[in-house]
Amino acid sequence: MSADIVNQASDWVARNDGIILQYIINLAAALLILLVGYIAAKMISSTMVRVMEKRRVDTTITRFCGNMTHYAILTFVGIAALGRIGVQTASFVAIIGAAGLAIGLALQGSLSNFASGVLLILFRPLKTGEYVEAAGTSGTVESVQIFTTVLMTPDNKMVVIPNANILNGNIINYSRTGTRRVDLVIGVSYKADLAQTKAVLKSVLEKESRLLKEPAATIGVSALADSSVNFVVRPWVKTEDYWDVYFDLHENIKIALDEAGIEIPFPQMDVHLEKVEA
The missing domain is CATH 3.30.70.100 (Alpha-Beta Plaits)
Structure with missing residues (x-):
């Protein structure tokens, strides 16, 4: 009985040796893609973090952008690896696209504030400690966060303003010129x-x-x-x-x-x- 199973397996391997070899090659290529992609994702995200740190971008924004870039590259690398071993990836791409669209529609207000926060930190029209007028409020900048900016008014009231409101209006900076x-x-x-x-x-x-x-x-x-x-x-x-x-x-x-x-x-x-x- 066992001899028959061994013989059948040997015959199957002999008949499909080309397919098995091709599958091994594809699997090795997929693993190589994953390895190279992982190294590339790590290098690119690290480079982005270093550049943002040199520009003195907020630490929270720096880490968030670095992580987002890292995982985005890994996602595309994983899809490429699955495609290399013969998995149909069109459905994966469609699912990711649909999920991204749904998340974007659900969080469009928050994403707008996030994008505005990134721009405020990159171009720095206002900095911590400066006295500004923005979105109809005057005060000293306490902090510029991912989604909001905090101002302290002269009568010591804390005002939290969505970043999109600041970027969509005029910003009057009373402190910048000295x-x-x-x-x-x-x-x-x-x-x-x-x-x-x-x-x-x-x-x-x-x-x-x-x-x-x-x-x-x-x-x-x-x-x-x-x-x-x-x-x-x-x-x-x-x-x-x-x-x-x-x-x-x-x-x-x-x-x-x-x-x-x-x-x-x-x-x-x-x-x-x-x-x-x-």
């Missing part, structure tokens, strides 16, 4: 001497040591308003000095104008009465 212009509008009475007023304003600026020499400050008449002649006062300061200088200049200008006898008017209306004879 200097800011203080814009003041000072109204004086129509009875005031304009040359004297300008001299008083200039003297206040000269006494403020935190102002920058360059660019030079601007002082000039900007409008003949309903109740006042409006002067613009526009000195430049370092960004970190902005609010202190802003408040101090208002106070010092008021004191200086009072000492010079220059009136700061308030809105008023003149009413003229006419007597009509019966």
Whole structure:
């Protein structure tokens, strides 16, 4: 009985030796594809991580992108290996495509925020510690995360903004250049001497040591308003000095104008009465 089985097996091997050899070759090729693909996936993902680390990309984004690249390459390598040993891979590709489409539709909002987060980290229009205005909110950047950006407002409120909202709108970065212009509008009475007023304003600026020499400050008449002649006062300061200088200049200008006898008017209306004879 056992001899018959051995003989049948030998005859089957003799008849199908070409097929068996081809299968062994295909299997060896599939294993080689897996090995080369694994090495390539590891090298490519590692290279991507190193490049992103050199560009100081957020660690979370770096690891996520590295892992995604690694597993994506392995997936295609696995499909190629299965195809090499004769497995029909069209169904696998269709399943992966359908799954990707379903996941994309289900997570389109999150994926949009993720993509926006990657762009924010790569191009860095805002950085941690900078004071910005984005998506209608002003505050100091606490962190730029994968899906959201966290801002701390001046009154110490934490605001979490989806990254897509930030990238789809205007971003005003007040900290990036290191200097800011203080814009003041000072109204004086129509009875005031304009040359004297300008001299008083200039003297206040000269006494403020935190102002920058360059660019030079601007002082000039900007409008003949309903109740006042409006002067613009526009000195430049370092960004970190902005609010202190802003408040101090208002106070010092008021004191200086009072000492010079220059009136700061308030809105008023003149009413003229006419007597009509019966």
